[in-house]
Amino acid sequence: MTGIIRRLAGSCIALCTCATALPTSAATYCVTNVPELQAALSAAAASSADDEIKLQQGIYAASQQLLYNSPNPGWAFLTGGWIQVSGTPCAQQVGIAANTILTGSGQHQVLGMLFNPPGSVSAGPRYGLQNLSIRDGYGDSATFQRGGGLQMASYTDIQVEFWLDNVIVANNAGYFGGGADLYARRGLIRIVNSQFSNNSAPTSATAHFSAISLAGDGPNGILIANSTFANGQCAGLGGRGCGIGAMLGAGMRLDLINSLFFNNAVSDVNIEGAAAGGFGNGAAFANYSLVGTLSGTLPLNATNALGGDPRFVDAPNQDFRLRNDSPFINAGLGAIPIYGYLGYDLSGSLRTRFAALDPGAYENQTWDLIFANGFQ
Template identity: 55%
Template sequence: MRKSNLTPLLALLLAAPLSHAATWCVRNHTELQQALTAAAASPGDDEIRIREGIYTTFSGTFTYTAQTTGWLWLTGGWYTIDGNDCAQMRMDASRTILDGAGQQRVLKILLMPPAGTTQSTRLGVMNLTLANGYGNSTTFERGGGVQMNSYSDGFTELWLDHVIATHNDGYFGGGADLYAKNGFVRIANSLFDHNDASATAFGHAAITVVTTPGNVSPAIIIANSTFARGHCPGNSGRGCGVGAGLPAGVNLAVLNSLFHDNAISDLNIEGMAVIGAGNGSAAADYSLIPTLSGNLALATTHAFAGDPMFVDPANGNFRLRDASPLINQGLAPLPYYPLGGADLDGNLRVRFGATDPGPYENQTWDRIFVNGFEP
């Protein structure tokens, strides 16, 4: 494995454009919705910093619906230092929870500017847990954990980075529904566990990019993430893991990622030739994807097989045990966007000179004892 020389996570993900309209620090669910509403009305580039804690959707789904194309970063893990609120971020997604309480979807981010809009936009969610969301299947509510949809003609990037999505249910994409009319989607350093699509398919995520510029490839990146225990009825065999819709010119790359114990299939890949949009392509590298479905092939290299040896998958602990054969087997640095310097726990992303697949980097492995203790 090549040793990584990754740039720090925050320098990469929070590097904003030249103009930055506003930064909000929120402490409760009311302030969070107020900040989302204000940011949606802002034409500039905004950041909403959420203090550590639990934020329940008492008054409805946390919603951002914008007609302007300013950037948005929604980030958790913030706390107070020396009386300065939201002065420091702690990289640990488990400490900031947006909770749907099993009653409604957790988070909805929609970009709907006027037709012909050409400005580029990035919408990012980072360092958060999205839990217990419910999207009503009778009203076709997608993305029980998060729905991020861009209908802009301008290029839009949708980012989920350092996110835990767990125990969410939605019509399609129980954990996440990600749609870009023209753009790019990235899921990285994230854990999707025990998400459902109780009426159809894709328990964890449904991803569609309709079109993307010719120089953007791949247009969908799934990197260093784990998708486990997805459930659904299957919807004609589509499966309960991740579903990707790939029209012509749209390419999917799965890197350093692990799929485990998802009903019917782990990854469903579908081209769009049947509706006249042509077929894209998909590739996976240094990943564990036991079961595939869909009408497109997956070009696979350096595939993993067998038991990844998670610490306690039955109870949601998808860190790698010291004896896991996958430790140090990931690709680094990534050939696309770097991963940054922290794993999902906030620990070093690269240990022992290489990267582990999945969102967690084992911190205790010692090559001396890999094959047992020898006196």
């Protein structure tokens, strides 16, 4: 993959059966079905090296949660959209997130990526998902299971990073953080070029995701850029809303950039400090973003705010591309802080057009400057 993960040594390893040996150096796995995927997750978790798991396009419907649970500091990335070329599996990547689906079939949480190091580990990993979809996950409210679609967590004092690039998280339900539960005791949570839609927390709040960043050493806090959050539903427990939830310790920032919040019940963004837990309070900022209702205990410092109807193609059916008459075309900030973004959007289109960015997860590629100015 390009520009995201440190260079991986070795060749692509197709796992047709469960791995018989664990990799001792960085490896790239090519998987085509659920048993291969879980075998690759287990093997990569047992390795201290940096690993990439390439998923060939298709639907991965596991009978139970897919799990990566590692005590090691090695980086791990799951990348979707790979296809076979001339008999070689995972030879080429197609940048359409909807073509690679991990699904819980409404029965269980889809994917967990957990960092559980022993005391001897002093460095932390970067875990990432890229160019895939997480759908129809279920977190049981009776057992207070957070993140029906995805859980990424580190509860240690070691710096970690959790990345979501070009990811769709949709139709998931959980007790809290219906789409995803993201917890970095120390570190960065980064979500770019992604779509969270039709997620729910039926008995609680934060339908799309709950993110917690309490402290950090380097890039810190929660960064959300060029993403769309729509149609979140929840009970609104404790005044929290059904969009996203962020908890920030002292020195931590929430940055919302070029992002669109639409039709989320109760509130779009809930922001809280962590002073009650002894971690102090962070700060939240928004730039070139559409944010409606706020909730929580911390204010959102907004500049260059967007307003009005985004004019999506078909929001009820989760088509969040901007129509040609959208007022938001070319209305985004051209660069984002803390690493860049991939050169394509969720549908595989170029991320920039006319040297500008559209806010949200998609770049409109049909709008024409001449007609936009009224010339026929």
